[in-house]
Amino acid sequence: MSVRYGLAALCACAIALCGSPASAASNNVRITGLTDVAFGSLTGGDVVRAQNLCAYSSTATQGYRVTATGSGSAGAFTLANGGSALAYEVQWSSASGQTSGANLAPSIALTGQASAATQQQCNSGPATTASLILIVRGTAAAAASGGSYSGTLTLILGPE
Amino acid sequence: MAMLQMKRFGAAGVAALLACSSFAAQAATDGTMGATSQGSVGISASVPSRVQISKLTDVAFARQDPGTAASNAQNVCVFSNTATKGYNIKATGSGSSSAFTLANGSLTVPYTVQWAQTTGQTSGTSLTTNVALTGQTSLATTPGCSSGVATSASLVVQMSTTALQSMQSSTNYTGTLTLLVGPE
Numbered sequence: 001m002s003v004r005y006g007l008a009a010l011c012a013c014a015i016a017l018c019g020s021p022a023s024a025a026s027n028n029v030r031i032t033g034l035t036d037v038a039f040g041s042l043t044g045g046d047v048v049r050a051q052n053l054c055a056y057s058s059t060a061t062q063g064y065r066v067t068a069t070g071s072g073s074a075g076a077f078t079l080a081n082g083g084s085a086l087a088y089e090v091q092w093s094s095a096s097g098q099t100s101g102a103n104l105a106p107s108i109a110l111t112g113q114a115s116a117a118t119q120q121q122c123n124s125g126p127a128t129t130a131s132l133i134l135i136v137r138g139t140a141a142a143a144a145s146g147g148s149y150s151g152t153l154t155l156i157l158g159p160e
Numbered sequence: 161m162a163m164l165q166m167k168r169f170g171a172a173g174v175a176a177l178l179a180c181s182s183f184a185a186q187a188a189t190d191g192t193m194g195a196t197s198q199g200s201v202g203i204s205a206s207v208p209s210r211v212q213i214s215k216l217t218d219v220a221f222a223r224q225d226p227g228t229a230a231s232n233a234q235n236v237c238v239f240s241n242t243a244t245k246g247y248n249i250k251a252t253g254s255g256s257s258s259a260f261t262l263a264n265g266s267l268t269v270p271y272t273v274q275w276a277q278t279t280g281q282t283s284g285t286s287l288t289t290n291v292a293l294t295g296q297t298s299l300a301t302t303p304g305c306s307s308g309v310a311t312s313a314s315l316v317v318q319m320s321t322t323a324l325q326s327m328q329s330s331t332n333y334t335g336t337l338t339l340l341v342g343p344e
């Protein structure tokens with residue numbers, strides 16, 4: 001009996017030790033509030049589409065990094081119309097309500113971002129905490145073939 | 161001296177706008193809570209069919225020998241963003257009923273207009289005023305031929321000896337040729 005109790009105690013201890021690093025478990029992030037982007041008909045000049053979203057980080061500093069990849073070749077920020085491509089630019093701001101921010105390069109993390117979100121979906125506290133800005137330059141649109149273009153932009157947040 | 165001033169119509173003037181397409185890209189997705197969180201947005205845009213004619217220069221036939229036909233060829237840029245890079249071109253003169261004529265008061269003299277869809281040509285397809293020449297294609301890859309080929313088509317303006325011999329000496333005849341390009 002004493003041996004069995006000893007094993008049980010050891011197991012309990014091991015379980016407790018496995019669950020002990022609470023700080024690592026809390027290093028979570030979440031990105032919500034994203035909406036699709038419709039540039040419409042590009043008839044001239046730069047076209048900017050900015051949206052506010054919720055970027056949450058549970059780290060002590062509420063820090064995070066963001067990485068964007070497009071649906072173009074090698075993750076390029078391009079929209080496609082058959083074999084034709086239309087380039088766009090991606091910017092990020094760690095503040096809500098912005099129409100410009102730091103330029104993102106495909107698959108390269110923008111580090112050093114911090115969030116004011118206090119709830120993982122911004123259901124309380126600030127409703128949004130960051131800005132995603134997409135731009136199609138007039139020069140790119142002017143040289144593009146006529147037609148309808150579409151693509152997908154994927155954003156990945158990581159804790160810092 | 162006979163002076164012909166060119167007019168060009170850019171993309172804004174001749175754009176055949178396609179209807180803005182409805183959004184058909186993937187719907188946005190939010191991320192879940194975790195060590196990393198991934199979300200995505202669908203993006204859509206449409207580009208209307210557009211053309212542009214550029215690099216036109218005025219034409220001057222000065223002190224022309226009436227016994228020799230006059231010809232002026234110039235290289236121009238026509239850009240078309242359609243899938244085939246196709247376009248049509250229509251020319252109109254400043255004479256009566258858009259005739260290809262130069263004038264000095266009541267005095268008039270005719271000229272002819274030719275178009276070639278390649279650069280460096282001294283002859284091409286004869287244009288009739290206000291009648292589109294269809295089925296043209298361009299090698300231009302950017303508006304204004306800012307990169308790629310420098311020019312893509314040839315405009316040829318000619319005056320016959322008959323026309324030259326009908327002109328009054330020491331008299332300036334002037335007119336305007338307007339070129340309108342449309343996408344195909």
